[in-house]
Amino acid sequence: MRHMLRGRYAPGSFRVFMLGLAALSLLAGCSDADRNQIERAVIGRGRVVLVGDGSGWELHPSGTTLLPLSGIPALAEALRGTDNAAVVQAMTGANVHGLLIDVRQSNQGVAQQLAQMTRVNGLQGVFFNRSAAFYVLDPLRSLSPALREGLAVVARKLVAGTMPPRISSFPEAVRRLDPVEVMVLLRSGDRPRLWRSARGSSFARALLTAAAVARQRWIERAASLGGRLDVMLPTLRVEVSLLTDDGELGTRSESFVDRAITVEHGVGFERKGSWHYLLPDATHRGERTPSVAYRQLFTDNGVPADSMGDGDLRLYRVAVQPIGASNPAPVKDDGLSDVRVPNEVLER
Numbered sequence: 262m263r264h265m266l267r268g269r270y271a272p273g274s275f276r277v278f279m280l281g282l283a284a285l286s287l288l289a290g291c292s293d294a295d296r297n298q299i300e301r302a303v304i305g306r307g308r309v310v311l312v313g314d315g316s317g318w319e320l321h322p323s324g325t326t327l328l329p330l331s332g333i334p335a336l337a338e339a340l341r342g343t344d345n346a347a348v349v350q351a352m353t354g355a356n357v358h359g360l361l362i363d364v365r366q367s368n369q370g371v372a373q374q375l376a377q378m379t380r381v382n383g384l385q386g387v388f389f390n391r392s393a394a395f396y397v398l399d400p401l402r403s404l405s406p407a408l409r410e411g412l413a414v415v416a417r418k419l420v421a422g423t424m425p426p427r428i429s430s431f432p433e434a435v436r437r438l439d440p441v442e443v444m445v446l447l448r449s450g451d452r453p454r455l456w457r458s459a460r461g462s463s464f465a466r467a468l469l470t471a472a473a474v475a476r477q478r479w480i481e482r483a484a485s486l487g488g489r490l491d492v493m494l495p496t497l498r499v500e501v502s503l504l505t506d507d508g509e510l511g512t513r514s515e516s517f518v519d520r521a522i523t524v525e526h527g528v529g530f531e532r533k534g535s536w537h538y539l540l541p542d543a544t545h546r547g548e549r550t551p552s553v554a555y556r557q558l559f560t561d562n563g564v565p566a567d568s569m570g571d572g573d574l575r576l577y578r579v580a581v582q583p584i585g586a587s588n589p590a591p592v593k594d595d596g597l598s599d600v601r602v603p604n605e606v607l608e609r
Contacts, residue, residue: 291317291365291392298511299361302388302395303327306359309395310336310352312372313363318392333357340372349383352398359387362394378508380525380580386508389521389578394508400439401464401503401584408432409501409585412468416445417499417587419472420479421491428465435464442504442536443467444581445475447497454486454497455479458504460536468501499587504538507580513570515552522551527579528558537562538579 291299296318303309305324312330320327330337336351340360348371352360362368364376374381375396378389383402388395412435419425428436441464446456457475461467479490487493506529510521522528522544528551529538537558544554555576556566568574 295390295392295511296320298388298390299393299395302393302509302511303359303361306397308355308357309359309361310357311361311363312340312368312375313366315361315363315393316365318363327361328357340368340375341370343370345371345374345381345383348381349398349402359395359397360384362396363392364394365392378521379523380507385505386578388511389508390511391517399582401434401582404434404584408434410587411585413499413501413585413587416468416472416501417494419469420445420447420476420499421494422476425469425473428463428469431465435468436466438462439464441467443471443584444502444504445471446500446502447475447479447494448500449487449497455482464503495590498589501584501586503582503584505580505582507578510576510578513576515550515569518552518555518569518576519550522554522578525580526551527581528554529577529579530555530558530564531575531577532564532573535562540579540581544579 299318300320300322303320303325304322306322307324308326308328310328310330310333330340333351333355336348336355336357339347339351342348352358360375362372362376364378366376367373368376371381375384375394378386378394380386381396383399384396385399386394387397415426440460440462442458442460443464444456444458445468447454455475455478457471457478459467459470459474461470476490479486479493483489507526508521510518512518512521524545525541527539527541527544529536531537539554539558544551549557552569555569559568560566564571564574569576
């Protein structure tokens with residue numbers, strides 16, 4: 262056999278030939294493991310549009326109808342453009358719940374951003390591997406500006422010590438059952454002073470818990486944080502954000518992880534019901550790459566640093582989605598703002 266190969270191909274030509282076959286195989290489809298991951302990710306997702314031909318996938322997910330992009334011209338046009346709001350509007354108008362992107366094929370506009378695993382407002386990542394990117398509509402995309410501001414005002418009152426409202430008093434959009442993690446942050450000028458997050462079965466429940474934990478933590482550390490909470494709170498900006506699980510990582514190679522975790526994302530993992538994460542700033546601090554950040558996160562939480570490929574761990578991207586903010590009370594003009602020396606006051 263070796264003699265026959267030598268008789269037909271020069272060694273270099275044979276290597277080129279085999280590499281060409283490998284490339285054609287990759288383009289023709291994906292591995293069984295990748296295909297199974299994709300199918301599991303889209304089970305029970307309703308109407309999902311396939312962007313690209315999905316060669317080799319042959320998906321049959323229960324509870325999901327896969328639709329060709331060509332059948333929804335308005336959505337196809339929006340994906341070729343650069344306006345993500347137009348994509349969300351087209352999906353909503355066509356009653357489309359998700360987009361399954363074949364990342365092995367070239368795209369343009371918003372579709373290209375999605376294939377590159379960039380965070381796009383109005384959409385939430387669900388799953389990514391070397392073959393596919395799957396997104397659904399952001400469940401909180403429709404929160405009005407008034408409601409967003411109102412949630413931040415509620416957070417300020419809770420941090421101040423006001424009795425928490427009943428869950429039933431929150432609008433349905435934030436009290437429906439949908440497990441999330443909410444963060445309450447207290448900021449002085451540009452400087453974050455304290456933040457705490459909490460998971461809950463709804464946005465409303467998580468907000469109540471996060472605000473209570475933030476209040477308790479400030480009280481415990483008042484001396485190091487600059488003073489009593491009742492004195493400092495009027496000078497602080499209170500911000501409410503959603504810590505979003507923006508997509509599980511199916512491919513575990515360091516090169517893929519470093520590409521999928523963009524500058525807008527932090528790293529996170531779940532193990533036996535316990536969640537651990539780093540926010541985007543901490544993930545990308547200095548020259549650190551996401552894969553290095555993962556190793557540090559593993560070590561900090563008692564998991565071997567080389568656990569990237571551990572099947573017992575679920576790896577995911579973390580995104581901080583601002584919801585609303587309550588600004589500090591305006592400083593009243595006491596007529597002394599132009600005072601430079603005490604005599605100026607005494608002479609008035």
